[in-house]
Amino acid sequence: MAINEFKIRVARPIRKPHVTQRLLRASGVRNRLFPAAKLEHWAANPRPPYCGLPSKLVLKKVDVTRTDLNGRPVYQVTPRHIGPDELGGHVLYLHGGAYVLDLLPHFHWPAIARLALTLRRSLTVPIYPIAPEHTYRQVFPFLLQVYRRMLDTWEPDSIAFMGDSAGGGMAFALCHAVRDAGLPQPTDALLLSPWMHLGLPAPEVLTVAKIDPFLNLDDLRAAGLRYAGGDPLDHPLLSPSMGPLDGLPRLTVFTGTHDVLNPDARAFRNRAIAEGHDIGWHELEGGMHTWMLLPGQKARVTLGQIRQVLSG
Template structure:
């Protein structure tokens, strides 16, 4: 049964979801229009500079933050791709998650601030993220974990597929948190889940997804990696809530990936909503504990004996 805290969180999302989230295509359009004239802040909270080393680099013409422990070596190499329906920037909850990874794992975390739709589109951004991933994987002898939530989860999977198609080495593991894997939102199972989701709707996501697809067909695997080949992908850890409109496509991904021989560590949160692992609720904390344990285990498994 969902915790009291998660039920309260879901109720709060129900109150504000139609106004500030992705229930109404008109609201999403206004978000996009607003971002064109008033860009969002992208940098980490100031307090992170006091507790971690934060460096700003520019990759492919856009910024990328590198966050490491204040002292001592980093023991894990992670790229975090933020969500936001491809139209919103990295947010406070993403920076909290990054800070947690750096602190608990003594991790070296990269956070690319990739260009958003409509300027940034799948045909441009996916190959660039794949190229950046290739750099990290080659530099770290394959010990790179790629994490993405929501749109970032779709981008992570598309980048891994593109990297495989180019013959590059894969990350050690993909961790997909409520991933948005098909921007067409055409899965016939979605209408049964949509009334349960307090934040997301097919119409609003289709609008944002069409912007991300740009000149591509929205069903193209660069924009909708659920339609891409799964063979040769690294092991995947997946989190999805039962009250998330993206739930049916995530189940379909699990089936396709396992049929292709991919190891899928699948977690469905009963009564949970979109990106619940990033929220300060018991279910979210347990999910983060599992993510930390998984990455730690990968590091021990890959690290050669002394």
């Protein structure tokens, strides 16, 4: 089967970063998100799970309710002013955060609201265990429980998995876990700037790391090791791009060439081509990490593409 490609524009050498990306990189934010000192502090001082609510502005657009599962919050997000019969389906959304950060309220809630409104779908947003307090070994039993509970309400052919960054890799890995548990797959897994291989082994990573305005390569790798808990980094639940590709839902990848996670996403694409598997591939030349979750025209175009995928 052929790869489905959409607006692929690949530039080599890498395109010069936009002024906004240069300013973001100069701000130093990429070195403050989860440096080694923070990981050590969190390991010694475990954090409680995030349990807040979005801002009043977000709540004007979506209704948000919270339930708990094994002491962890699970949020249900529904677009306001859209009746239940008008919804196009449901999404299990896994937030990013390098496996060491909970949902980022000022970033993720507005993005989740835009997704709900654009896609005309309700979303389940679980607050899954994070490292260094936990490893992936606690994550997937929890997510499988979340999914089983979803299946009590929604048919699998109305469900899609979606996630950004680490959550994108986790959404892909959850497809492996669902298959191995003998559960029905969702229709789709949409992977937004996904972390495909925990070890970031693609040689081009070092080149992209020099211009990525948002992610620090060394800090990513350190966070990944905490999440792995000493297990091999090529385990399919850690590096889903390394797992068998049979028995999975339709996969669609959105990635930008100024994202340090892009080279391993491209390596997965090449593997899928070689093995004859059909995936969707959207690559934005000059696109930074998780651009589709930010306000702006490029994000609106990408959200429209996501809606088109789910409508197909």
